Amino acid sequence: MIKAILARWKQGHRTMEFPSAGLKLPPRGLGLPRLKPAGLEKAAAACPYGAIAAGEKPGLDMGRCVFCGSCARAAPDEVEFTGEYKLCVSARKDLVITGKDFKRAETLGAELRKIFGRSFKLRQVSAGGCAACEADCNVLQTIGWDLGRFGVQFVASPRHADGLLVTGPVTRNMELALRKTYAAMASPKVVIACGACAIAGGPYAGHEECVGIPPEIPVDLYIPGCPPHPLTILDGILRLIGRID
Numbered sequence: 001m002i003k004a005i006l007a008r009w010k011q012g013h014r015t016m017e018f019p020s021a022g023l024k025l026p027p028r029g030l031g032l033p034r035l036k037p038a039g040l041e042k043a044a045a046a047c048p049y050g051a052i053a054a055g056e057k058p059g060l061d062m063g064r065c066v067f068c069g070s071c072a073r074a075a076p077d078e079v080e081f082t083g084e085y086k087l088c089v090s091a092r093k094d095l096v097i098t099g100k101d102f103k104r105a106e107t108l109g110a111e112l113r114k115i116f117g118r119s120f121k122l123r124q125v126s127a128g129g130c131a132a133c134e135a136d137c138n139v140l141q142t143i144g145w146d147l148g149r150f151g152v153q154f155v156a157s158p159r160h161a162d163g164l165l166v167t168g169p170v171t172r173n174m175e176l177a178l179r180k181t182y183a184a185m186a187s188p189k190v191v192i193a194c195g196a197c198a199i200a201g202g203p204y205a206g207h208e209e210c211v212g213i214p215p216e217i218p219v220d221l222y223i224p225g226c227p228p229h230p231l232t233i234l235d236g237i238l239r240l241i242g243r244i245d
């Protein structure tokens with residue numbers, strides 16, 4: 001017993017401080033893209049997912065981007081990825097980076113903040129996901145991140161949930177389950193689209209078996225990435241419920 005106590009004492013405190021610790025993406029992590037003034041023709045040609053538009057309305061759509069880095073390697077004078085992990089937005093259109101201001105996710109209104117600000121339960125639905133986004137949500141519940149300290153928890157039943165977190169491109173097989181989960185949640189409720197697949201289909205965009213999140217399920221927070229880094233997910237959720245600004 002004494003050995004176990006000593007071991008725990010030596011291990012110390014394992015939970016990362018957030019956001020005060022100034023955490024950053026790892027060196028190989030790709031964060032907020034920065035567009036350079038050279039134009040985007042080469043970068044657009046290099047993108048296998050059609051996430052970059054050149055020409056009259058140039059921009060990089062983080063909703064479609066899988067952060068593979070091909071564009072930055074092919075056209076370093078046009079695109080650069082920074083280490084910035086704060087990528088979440090409230091409106092789909094704000095995921096398109098144009099080189100001007102980037103509009104981060106907004107906090108819920110005062111009424112909802114009062115309800116969810118200190119206790120926010122999420123039901124996760126993997127709607128055809130590959131398990132990468134799911135794994136990065138899962139890691140937030142480990143001792144290193146300790147999502148529960150912010151009052152945020154994943155729960156097993158939609159009846160207990162305040163928010164629905166969707167991963168995956170929403171396959172036909174999962175569409176009904178997603179609709180039923182949303183319907184089973186009490187109002188008010190919020191919806192989070194986590195990862196490129198949930199936002200825009202990811203690598204499966206346009207596939208006949210992928211239908212996307214139905215318009216009757218309105219999304220309040222978009223978390224881009226493939227998968228999003230846990231820092232990005234945590235930042236987005238806490239920003240949404242007003243725990244950070």
Ligand code: SF4
Binds near residue numbers: 069
């Ligand atoms: S990083 Fe994104 S925008 Fe660049 S090539 Fe890959 S998918 Fe396309």
